[in-house]
Amino acid sequence: MSTVVDTVKTLVDPILEANHFELSDIEFVKEGGSWYLRVYIDKPGGITLNECVAVSESLSEQLDAMDPDPIPQAYFLEVSSPGAERPLKSEQDFENAIGEYIHISLFQKLDGKKVFEGTLKALTATELTLTLKDKARRFDQVFDRATIANARLAIEF
Structure with a gap:
């Protein structure tokens, strides 16, 4: 269609x-x-x-x-409206989301996980950098954009 x-x-x-x-x-x-x-x-x-x-x-x-x-x-x-947790599809969507908290799902597991949430720190044509946090620290993780199945804005709790 x-x-x-x-x-x-x-x-x-x-x-x-x-x-x-x-x-x-x-x-x-x-x-x-x-x-x-x-x-x-x-x-x-x-x-x-x-x-x-x-x-x-x-x-x-x-x-x-x-x-x-x-x-x-x-x-x-x-x-x-696409809503508070709107999908990120176009390049403009991703550029507008720099500095925002987002959710990404990967096609394949990375370090045993397929789902990540963090602040979108940087974006290139081939990579996306999220600032993630675990129990003790904040750190940056770079993802190859070709490995991302979908992405959306997320609400941080």
Whole structure:
């Protein structure tokens, strides 16, 4: 269904740009027999419910006006914030997260673990450095970005 995502991205980008919002993600998925078109948006300081509603209405109008309909099946349109523990997918997401506490999962175990949480200290095209802490100390750990299955912001307790 990447053509649906591509079409929606083409439609929503100008709406977001005009309002100084950022596109975090788009997904078109089937869950429990129903299709969902989810558009996650953000801006520095966070997105409001009214801003989500405005983007939803504009996007819905544009989708309804297209002929032929780019999404032939019935679906639910959801426009929302990516949330406090938002996924880090794009390069911009990672750059924005420098200095933030994040959670990463690896494809393979490293030192017996596949999950790490720490402060994102540095980022290059091929590596990511987290400041981790164990019982007694803080230390930096470098990860090859190709080994990271997924990453997201995390809440530090």
